């Protein structure tokens with residue numbers, strides 16, 4: 001069944017026209033947020049944590065990250081650069097005010113994964129809209145920029161954590177590979193790259209070529225953490241293949257978090 005699925009998925013990928021979407025959710029991948037919380041803990045004694053969130057869409061991912069880290073480490077100074085190629089969506093993200101019924105520009109039920117308690121601690125209600133609370137809007141700089149821009153690392157500098165989720169698979173594989181190599185230049189020595197939503201062959205190739213160390217904690221949970229993309233395999237080009245330890249390279253193929261500039265883990 002698995003081989004048949006893989007064959008179908010390869011055909012779907014070959015025949016599909018890829019295009020970008022704004023689709024996103026608050027708390028989209030909980031194991032990924034949990035892993036970020038743990039990794040940030042080892043840096044919590046440092047003066048500050050610098051994070052870049054690429055392809056931030058309407059800000060749901062940025063605010064989910066800040067909610068998680070600020071509640072866990074109230075004394076840690078966190079500075080976030082949030083970047084998207086679309087000016088329109090960056091304006092919505094910066095405003096942080098969303099319709100409860102039909103979120104602006106994003107064709108997705110963005111609040112679907114939030115509990116009532118999270119809704120209350122994250123937003124203030126304004127009629128049929130909700131607004132991000134002020135403590136979550138502090139420390140974010142919003143930018144309109146292209147992750148493919150070779151000058152990006154020179155302009156933005158280096159980060160402790162770079163998050164680049166769910167946009168590389170909307171690019172043709174050769175472009176995604178080039179873009180991923182460019183994104184990696186933003187990660188400071190020993191920093192972490194969170195990268196999901198990219199063809200697994202592309203990510204594995206770049207990770208092996210570049211000697212990235214796949215983070216093994218919560219590897220399977222993080223891979224499976226976004227139910228939507230998992231369920232879309234093999235029928236959609238962005239569908240994510242099921243996790244298996246049967247593949248000899250599973251510990252790198254299914255990793256979506258890597259430490260850069262540290263000794264690579266051998267399989």
Ligand SMILES: C[S@@+](CC[C@H](N)C(=O)[O-])C[C@H]1O[C@@H](n2cnc3c(N)ncnc32)[C@H](O)[C@@H]1O
Nearest residue numbers: 021022023024055057084085146147165166167
């Ligand atoms: C599907 S959304 C992903 C949102 C979020 N990262 C997530 O995982 O939920 C893809 C976003 O990538 C942005 N994007 C596409 N190409 C980009 C590029 N080259 N540089 C920066 N952002 C890009 C789109 O504008 C869109 O907002």
